[in-house]
Amino acid sequence: MTGGHRDRLLLWLDDRTRRSPAYVDVARFVREFRLDEDPALLALELDQEGLARIVRSLGSTTEVRLTDSGRVAARRLKDLRKDRAARLRHTADALIRWLYDFDGDRTPIDPTRFLTTAGHSFAGTDTTRADLHEALAHLAEHRLLDRLPTEPPTVRLTPQGARCALAGGNVQEHLDRPRPGTTYNTFMPNAKGVVIGEQHHFTQHNTEGVDPTLFARLAGYVGQVSGTLDLPDTDRADLERVARDLQEEAASETPDPGRLRRLTARMKEMLVQAGTTAAATVGVQMAEQALSALG
Structure with missing residues (x-):
């Protein structure tokens, strides 16, 4: 039961x-x-x-x-039933596990199908559309799923969402785990006052949490759909080169936020030039989402 x-x-x-x-x-x-x-x-x-x-x-x-x-x-x-936070946690956990069961082949799925699945309820009450939309927004905000501009709207798990499901599907525990930041160097010539005295060459080590998942997904997506875009062969080859560079940077041990930004911005420009096809539009939106994650 x-x-x-x-x-x-x-x-x-x-x-x-x-x-x-x-x-x-x-x-x-x-x-x-x-x-x-x-x-x-x-x-x-x-x-x-x-x-x-x-x-x-x-x-x-x-x-x-x-x-x-x-x-x-x-x-x-x-x-x-009166605990709204508990209701959201329960719905998000159930939804991420349900998506993993149905999303094994990474095919986008209409999330409203979750409401018709037997057994999905909270404290003996049915999961409502409001519950579903709140859980979807929560998971998307934390990059556990992507919301795609299809008709009807569809979603699919991100690699991070799949890892959460495989670990048991407890979303809050997944989000509470400490994540290592990304270390990069800032070179400041003739810096004064940064360290006591005057430094002619100063290297500052900063740590900033950068999640490369969105950039890796964008690069992989563009690599898959580039052949369907309305682009001249030279532009298509340039787009695929940028996608490879972005994939390599995202997969590196310490991705450089500045380079991620430049490559993603360049890719967005090229996707905009590719017209208003569904494939190009989704790519633009994925690029905007990745850029917004950098702040």
Whole structure:
């Protein structure tokens, strides 16, 4: 039994028990919600968890009576419904795992299909469109998925989102992990006052968190679609060269933010010149997203 079905069943039993403190038939729950579930198995799982007791004296395998632990669990579910942050965390976790299951071949997918997938609920209540859109915005903000300007709108996991799913799909834990910054050098000739006294040649080591994922994805995407763009052969070759340079810089041990910016800006200019095809438009938007990440 999925967690969503169990929570919904607990709340349903709690409601029926308040109306009539006698035993309740789980088969009625299965019929009411039109579930493809074995009511005897649902009842047995609740019994084994100590949340309900099967009334075996009646010779039944589906009639149960909620235990004190079951009533406490139902009360906690009702309180949990009011926790908006917990709802967002739950939806984001479920969504990233669902996307990984359906997005294995990196094909963009309509995220509203998530709402029709059995078992996706929070504290016994259905996941709403508002829940979905909030979770999508949260995942996109942290670069765990890309939102594509298709019709209907589609999304796909980023490599970082796939890593999160493979690690168990706990988005908050993934975001809380410390990430190494990128170290680069700033050369300042004839610098005064940076260090005590006068320095004729000063090298400052700065550390700035730069996520190369967006740039690597952009380079890979352009490499795939360059043959479909309306460009002269010389311009196409130049675009592919820039894509290779960007890929190499993004994959280096310490990507240079300045070079990432220059290569991405050049690539955006060339994609704009390629016209308004869907492939070029998506590339421009990916370049803008990558540039915005540099601040």
